[in-house]
Amino acid sequence: MATSLYTLIAHSFPDDRRLVAIEAPDRANLGKGFRSSWSFADLESNAARYASLIADLGLKRGDRVAVQVEKSPEALFLYLACLRGGFVFLPMNTAYRTDEVDYLVGNAEPSLMVCDPAREEEMLVIARKYGGMQVLTLDGLGRGSFGEAAGRVRDAHPPVDCASADLAAILYTSGTTGKPKGAMLSHGNLAANGLALRDAWAFTEHDVLLHALPIFHAHGLFVACHTALLSGARMIWLARFDSDQVIRHLPEASVFMGVPTFYTRLLDNPAFTRDVVAHMRLFTSGSAPLLAETFDEFKARTGLAILERYGMTETGMNTSNPYEGERRAGTVGFPLPGVEVRVMTDEGAECATGEIGDLQVRGQNVFSGYWRMPEKTTEEFAEGGWFRTGDVAMIDADGYVHLVGRAKDLIISGGFNVYPKEIEGLIDDMPEVLESAIVGVPHRDFGEAGIAVVVLNKGASLDEDTLLGRLKETVANYKVPKHAAFVESLPRNTMGKVQKNLLRETYRDACR
Structure with a gap:
């Protein structure tokens, strides 16, 4: 069996290369010049051209490609190009602020950054700070300097025969210290998991996956895309989750993957009925x-x-x-x-x-x-x-x-990891604050939400809107607590450790 994930994916494409692999309904009414459907042959040819462009920029096997772009079919082709060329894919949450991106670039030392055109100047500043990183752009419609350069490439970069242990991607996950850690995922890691899910969930080339997840995250990029691509299934590609749009396309699909927030919002929509899901199997x-x-x-x-x-x-x-x-x-x-x-x-x-x-x-x-x-x-x-x-x-x-x-007090809100230590540090640095604690509590829409419990310095004044507003200027919105409560002191045990279990119990209904 081939060990390169790209080779496994390519071998899974149906023999009928005219079969549509991705449909992007968002683009259907944009007019001339905007593709709204792609075949499996298109996936392969675009991945080959993109990989050639990356190689022409001087990148070699094992070099990192950082990507912070809006979801688009072209963004998926870019990921496949990295797999094909042996480059290491480094996706970044589109909500990350400049300081967050700065840290990841300094740590991973990518040779290429592909970003949204609106953030090009920010990325060029970061590139100058560290040196050696090229910056190209790609927007949600496939436009930008990367797309333009790829359009001029006619060479097809041959698939690199990556070994199972070769690095395919680095995904950053924060820790209790607040410093993100880069999880190194190999071709073998991703292939083994994708094949296991394909078989466990009975995926076949007859399936149609309605894809509404972001693709900077393991769920949308690896779980969803790999199971579809490794089975030759089609995808209906939505730029983002919107309950009305999902309901409109569910009758065309057989599989849908989501986070709890997606399901609560579908249930809140009166148009979500049993008839809408009559053809769904999973x-x-x-x-x-x-x-x-x-x-x-x-x-x-x-x-x-x-x-x-x-x-x-x-x-x-x-x-x-x-x-x-x-x-x-x-x-x-x-x-x-x-x-x-x-x-x-x-x-x-x-x-x-x-x-x-x-x-x-x-x-x-x-x-x-x-x-x-x-x-x-x-x-x-x-x-x-x-x-x-x-x-x-x-x-x-x-x-x-x-x-x-x-054990580490991780909060998963709307499908994204929030590490209390990072947010507590930002709150504690505020001049009005003596100390704080962040705990996760049940939230119907997000599954879990952060609550900031804050003790102010004597005589200081700070309200909830101001505190949360400051955080929104510093970190991605999903990390910002949904509520802030001000107390005289935090509960502690005899060893002086904050009893977060008591705080979770006290505020468990704050976001119901």
Whole structure:
């Protein structure tokens, strides 16, 4: 079997090259010059041209390509070009502010940055700061200096025969220190996970995936795109989630992948009826906890059970509720083929059935480590290659995995990771603030939301709108708490540690 992910994808394309692979309804009415559909042959030819352009810019196998652009078919072609040419893809959240991008560029040292035209000047400033990074642009319609340059390329860059261990992508995930860490994902990691999901969820070339997720995130780029591409399935490509637009295209689809927020918004739309989903075979949810009430309401409305699964940036998907079999609300199902999971006590013994402990995983899906952080990599792995996820879980008598909490206080809001330490540091730096604590609480729309509990310096004055407004100027909006509460003091235990469990209980209904 080929080890290069690109080769696996190309071999999965149907023999009929005229079959439409991607349709972008958003572009259908834009007029002459805007493509709204692409075939599998188009995917391959564009990836080949894009890879040639990147090579012509002087990049070699293993060089990093940073990408912060709006979702578009061309952005997907750019990702495939990196796989084809052996370049390392580095996607960045489009919500990241300049300081956040600056840190990632300084750490990853990409040779090329492809950004939205509106941010070109910012990126050129960062490029001059570090040196050696070229900057090209690409917007949501495929326009920009990268698209123009690619249009002049006629050469097809041959696929590089990447080995399973070769680096394919770096995805940054923050930590309890607030400093993002680059998770190094190999061709073998991504291929193993994509093939496992394709088979576990019964994907075939007859499927049509309605794609409304962002593609700077593992969910939209790896889980959604890989399962479709590795099965030769078509995709209906929406630039972003909009409940009306999703409902309009659901009758043309067979599969939809979303975060809990997507499902609560669909349920809030009266046009979302059982008739709309009559041809659907699968709805999946991930990237954030799915509330049992959302699961039950969706099933009552549609007659279909959402399939919830569990994964993380460092491992891809680890577990999934069964495609055939009972999908249990409040659980994330069973380990995927090729993935092992175990729950461990603090003393290093394996937990008994129903006992709560630290969740660890092992398999070909698990990343090789953090970019340029060997000590942190060693710290996160237990003996025998088991990765410490930082999640607290238990496995019931039937083998279903239940996520109970997160040892590192990670908040997953609307599918995005929010690390309290980063936001607490920004709040604590405000002159009016003595100290703060960020906790996650249930949120019907986002699955989970951050609450800032703040203690002010004696005599200081600061209101909620001002505090949240300052944060919005500094970090991506998804990191900003949904609410700020001001208190006289934070609850602490006898050792002086803030009791976040008490804060979560106190404010658990603040975002209901």
